[in-house]
Amino acid sequence: MSRRARWGEYVATVASGVLSLLGLRKSGAAAQAAPSSSVPSAPLPLAEAEQLSLRLLRQVMEYEQTLFGRARRAGKDERALARARAYHLAGHDDLPETVRLPAADALAALDHGDRTAAAQAVALLSTAVRTQSHRP
Numbered sequence: 001m002s003r004r005a006r007w008g009e010y011v012a013t014v015a016s017g018v019l020s021l022l023g024l025r026k027s028g029a030a031a032q033a034a035p036s037s038s039v040p041s042a043p044l045p046l047a048e049a050e051q052l053s054l055r056l057l058r059q060v061m062e063y064e065q066t067l068f069g070r071a072r073r074a075g076k077d078e079r080a081l082a083r084a085r086a087y088h089l090a091g092h093d094d095l096p097e098t099v100r101l102p103a104a105d106a107l108a109a110l111d112h113g114d115r116t117a118a119a120q121a122v123a124l125l126s127t128a129v130r131t132q133s134h135r136p
Contacts, residue, residue, distance in 0.1 A: 052092060053099045053129045059086040060106050064122055068115050083111075102128040 063082040066074035074082070089095070090103040106121035 049094065049096050050129075050132065052089070052095055053132055056086070056089040056092075056095065056099065056103055057125060057129045059089050060103060060110070060122060060125060062086070063107075063110055064118060067110060067113070068118070083107075086110075096132055098132055099125070099128050 059082070063079075063086040066079045066082040086103075086107060090100065090107060095103070102121070102125040106118065106125045109118040109121040112118075
């Protein structure tokens, strides 16, 4: 695959994630499966929402490590892939709003490049995920 094709794929993935995060576009599977007379779908069972939230937290933390990791500096491609994965999950329609907002803040802080603000935002995301996991 050429460098230009990879770049185009990356841009499309990030744009899709940002649009989904902003609520302007449904995620791919939801957009294809939705009937024309869209009836609001039932929320995911708590266990599935928890799993999605935990996957998102893991992807955001991987993105953080590619930017600020101590063991080694990640290459541009690895950072771009980690970022695209995190944005993709953050834009998932079934992600609870209590996790989606802290995820958006964490991703914005990571994109800005401020290590301290990013660490605080990721900690808030982690707290939101843990709190969501312990709801009755």
